[in-house]
Amino acid sequence: GAVVSQHPSWVICKSGTSVKIECRSLDFQATTMFWYRQFPKQSLMLMATSNEGSKATYEQGVEKDKFLINHASLTLSTLTVTSAHPEDSSFYICSARDPRQGGGEQYFGPGTRLTVT
């Protein structure tokens, strides 16, 4: 149980365009999902917390107008990188809490490698 999928696994886009990344909880309902960013050979940094039916909460320094998050259902959260620039190239990972488990652990999607040319 507690499987999280992410799509696409990798994407290349041109500078100035937008790209959407989907995160789905496959076997549980997730009221809260999280988006992380990981640069090469670095750790994961929390970008935002996605709450079903309400606005996302962004970490300090993350541009909410650039990284649009929509959590429209209990199994789907999307991250849209708007007007992408080469510096947005990174590995984006989502995670979700399984409310059936009380331990606070998060289950991660396989990640999306974004390359902006």
Added chain:
Amino acid sequence: AQTVTQSQPEMSVQEAETVTLSCTYDTSESNYYLFWYKQPPSRQMILVIRQEAYKQQNATENRFSVNFQKAAKSFSLKISDSQLGDTAMYFCAFIQGGGADGLTFGKGTHLIIQP
């Protein structure tokens, strides 16, 4: 704000040996959870082990065990009988009690198991 520190950027051991990865953290909270996650070359984050702060007993999962020293704010991971498949990045992570927040990660330790 919480911080998590992993002071070993890279470690290398021979297969079948035991290895210990270090992690310290700083928090003013009394209720929290600590985790070790593994990230192999595929980059899929895999939960290795979990520890609740209110539990004194150290968590174990097969070959993986932790040494949780709450007063010292230390949370080390011991891997026994290491295997080639254990080669990966290992991240120590913290979350406040309730688990509604995102995880705070350390910088990671790259563990290499040599044949």
